[in-house]
Amino acid sequence: MSFETTVGAFAAALGEPSAPPPAMTHGRMGAPDARRFAVYRNNVTVGLIGALEARYPVSRRIVGDDFFRAIARIYVSAHRPRSPLMVAYGDDFPDFIAARISEVQAEPSLDYLPDVARLENAWVEAYHAEDALVATIDEIAALSADQLPETRIAFHPAVRLLRLVTPAASIWASHQGDAEPSAPTHWIGEDALLTRPDCDVKVRVLPPLAYDFALRLREDATLIEAALALNDPAFDLGTHLVGLVESGAVASIIPGQTS
Amino acid sequence: MTVADHRSLGTLGAPSVGVGFKPEHFEAIVDTRPQLGFFEVHAENYMGAGGAPHRRVDAIRERYPLSLHGVGLSIGSPGPLDRAHLQRLAAVAKRFEPVLVSEHLAWSTHEGAFFNDLLPLPYTDETVARVSEHIDEVQNALGRTMLLENPSTYVVFAESTWAETDFLREIARRTGCGLLLDVSNVFVSAVNHGFDPDRYLADFPLSAVGEIHLAGCAEDSDDAGLPLFIDAHNSPVRDPVWSLYATTIRRLGPTPTLIEWDNDVPAWPTLLSEARRAERAIVDATTKTLERADVL
Secondary structure, X not given: OOHHHXXXXXXXXXXXXOOOOOOOEEOOOOOOOHHHHHHHHHHHHHHHHHHHHHHOHHHXXXXXXXXXXXXXXXXXXXXXXXXXXXXXXXXXXXXXXHHHHHHOOOOHHHOOHHHHHHHHHHHHHHHHOOOOOOOOHHHHHOOOOOOHHHOEEEXXXXXXXXXXXXXXXXXXHHOOOOOOOOOOOOOOOEEEEEEOOOOOOEEEEOOOOHHHHHHHHHOOOOHHHHHHHOOOOOOOHHHHHHHHHHOOOEEEEEOOOOO | OOHHHHOHHHHXXXXXXXXXXOHHHHHHHHHHOOOOOEEEEEHHHHOOOOOHHHHHHHHHHHHOOEEEEOOOOOOOOOOOOOXXXXXXXXXXXXXXXXXXXXXXXXXXXXXXXXXXXXXXXOOOHHHHHHHHHHHHXXXXXXXXXXXXXXXXXXXXXXXXXXXXXXXXXXXXXXXXXXXXXXXXXXXXXXXXXXXXXXXXXXXXXXXXXXXXXXXXXXXXXXXXXXXXXXXXOOOOOOHHHHHHXXXXXXXXXXXXXXXXXXXXXXXXXXXXXXXXXXXXXXXXXXXXXXXXXXXX
């Protein structure tokens, strides 16, 4: 049997839980052995479940180890990694949970779980993102009134913006540390901003309009374009810009041309 | 390729024992600055774009030599190497400037699907040639030699025509690579296939060994009820493995040794005490050797 054929047969059997061990793999009795082959299948499954447990610790804490392992097992059997680069494995687990949550009628109280998982996934992405220096308040102060409206923002690579329909950011925050988590006082959606100006990921709940403002800036709008699109005369551009810079979201400020 | 090239850490004064670097131990390491020969990291954990993982290893690297251990390159694959992954490994090696770089005699990727484990291959004329080609490619890409680790296995292949020790010897001969002798893997494979681990070690091409791994294993059984050890890396090193290690050091002399505890990672003091035990084992084995020489 050629090398390619042998490995192909091994791989096929690995991926199919009900398949018998490949004929050319032997134990001590000169014959295939199901328990021996199962070690490899088990290593793969346990390793992938472990990756999900590491990526979604708060989600796991919310539903408990056993329930999390059960959902993870279903996900893993349907989602094989396509690369040895495992840093992104499980990034679509939140969507998977969302689809399953709608099936499980008995758990209306878990409707925030997909949002919590989305936040956790965004946290991991921010954690591994490229390093970059951040802009400072001094750089805003250096802009003239003429330059400000046409100024654009380049975001730090780690920035993540999330519009959550549940107070999942507050729920996530209350699960940090060992204290007993508390339920949010107001059950409303939250806009979250994740930044990582240095090594640590920071999670903030944004005030009204800040999410839409940041989203437009990220789409290359100028400050004035982004502000006007909000259609709210009370929107304070300066305060929101300072907020973004102070959070470590801004890598560079591209001053507008003076007219 | 001389022994000295592979065992560069062995020329440092003290017995060179290291541990795997785990992020949860970072504070303890920085605060206590333990005397240790080196730290080993898994290359794939540092293939993200940036952030804390890189920064921590940079900090470790400032004080300690680093050993880079790849797990995902699939050198034992019949098909071509994943060139993108090889470039990633080369980039990590370039950034951290490790004194040792190692990978496994195993495959993990097949036709674009990555299996998160180290999978076995048959030992034939075809596979010795293919693995040697892959190692040539890796060493060219890295601009240095690598160490190839002997596997722990749960099955053997009906079509194998080479003994594992001969297979490794031939690969080292063809490519000039060194070997990473995982003594726990020898123990695990010996129990699993019913051979004598001392015999395996006597046949092993020790002159090519540049590093030793020691790890814990878990006990299970096969369909016939025969004992099966699993290379779990989740517990202290077992006594039979310490004995095999002592035998190996008596033959080899002091050799960079890694305590490999990747799962159920213990508190820092526990991991450090395993390293200290390895250091004492090196001193004991060296002392015994001298005594025997005196008598003769």
